[in-house]
Amino acid sequence: MGGFIGHIGGDDFMMLLPLDHWESVCGQILRSFEVMAPGFYEDADRLRGGIQIENRQNSITFSPLLACRLR
Amino acid sequence: MTAQEAQWLKKIIAKEELHVLFQPIVNASQQAVYGYEALIRGPRTSPLHSPLRLFEVATQAGKLVELDILCRRLAIYRFAELKQPGLLFLNVMPLTIVERDFREGLTLGFIRDSGLPPARVVIELTEHVPIHDYELMRQAVDHYRTMGFQVALYAKRRVSDEQGVAAAYVDLDNFKAFNDAYGYARGDHIIISLSRLLASAGG
Known part of the structure; x- marks a missing residue:
């Protein structure tokens, strides 16, 4: 698409996209990541729709599946 | 800078109470991890946990260069100790190079001690402190390259707005x-x- 992708570090990326294409590219990225995300998890977490984490106070918090965010 | 922060800074430098984190850097065209950027954190329980505040306080206390050199040494040793693959990216302030490293060759000394080959180390010259003396910077870059390091200079990328x-x-x-x-x-x-x-x- 003639864009520029830069890795800022960690899970932060930056994209420069031609104005004609940016909406379709962003839409495609969001849809594709939504399809990919469940595949990164073990079955139990995937069925539960996220990860249960026990914190230092022994209470359990829930973190939903990974989601891609574009700003 | 509060008195408490100044006390913490003194203690952190004296006891080397800094934590090094390695953040993967991906080559976006080859889609592989090709190195790690070293990031520094103060003690979790201190007001200087955030590197921004840590370096701000160090600047005010006149300890910026000392802190920068300490961070670099800890990052190099930790990276070698963890036997991480790929390149090590080090953020280096131009000010440090000009004041100390240029004369004393500290970075090369740390790397020799750690056993890492210099070719696996990329010196990133950060823009936190503006570069005023371009001639001296150019000499510093040449200096690092002669020692076998790779040098990354961050210039702000200009993008043509012809097409938008x-x-x-x-x-x-x-x-x-x-x-x-x-x-x-x-x-x-x-x-x-x-x-x-x-x-x-x-x-």
């Missing part, structure tokens, strides 16, 4: 929880998958 360009920032929700639960190796796999997706969609 949209900028988008991409990040992941719930990534920290994933890393905590599944570990950094699987976290890195996510980053590579994401970079592959971005490159195929927009690159």
Whole structure:
């Protein structure tokens, strides 16, 4: 698409996209990541729709599946 | 800078109470981890946990160069100790080079001690402190290159607005929880998958 992708570090990326294409590219990225995300998890977490984490106070918090965010 | 912060800074430098984190850097066109950037954190319980505040306080206390050199030494030794593959990216302030490293060759000394080959170290010259003396900077860059380091100079990339360009920032929700639960190796796999997706969609 003639864009520029830069890795800022960690899970932060930056994209420069031609104005004609940016909406379709962003839409495609969001849809594709939504399809990919469940595949990164073990079955139990995937069925539960996220990860249960026990914190230092022994209470359990829930973190939903990974989601891609574009700003 | 509060008196408490000044006390903490003194203690942190004296006891070397700094924590080094390694953040993977992905080559967006080859979609592989090709190195790690060293990041520094103060003690979790201190007001100087954030590197921004840590370096601000060090600047005010006149300890910026000393802190920068300490961070570099700890990062190099830790990277060698962990036997991390790939390149080590070090953020270096131009001021430090000009004041100390240029004369004393400290970085090369640390690297020799650690056993890392200099070719696996990339010196990133950061822009936190503006570069005024371009001639001296150029000499410093040459100096590092002669010693066998790679040098990355960050110039702000100019993008032609002839056709119009949209900028988008991409990040992941719930990534920290994933890393905590599944570990950094699987976290890195996510980053590579994401970079592959971005490159195929927009690159």
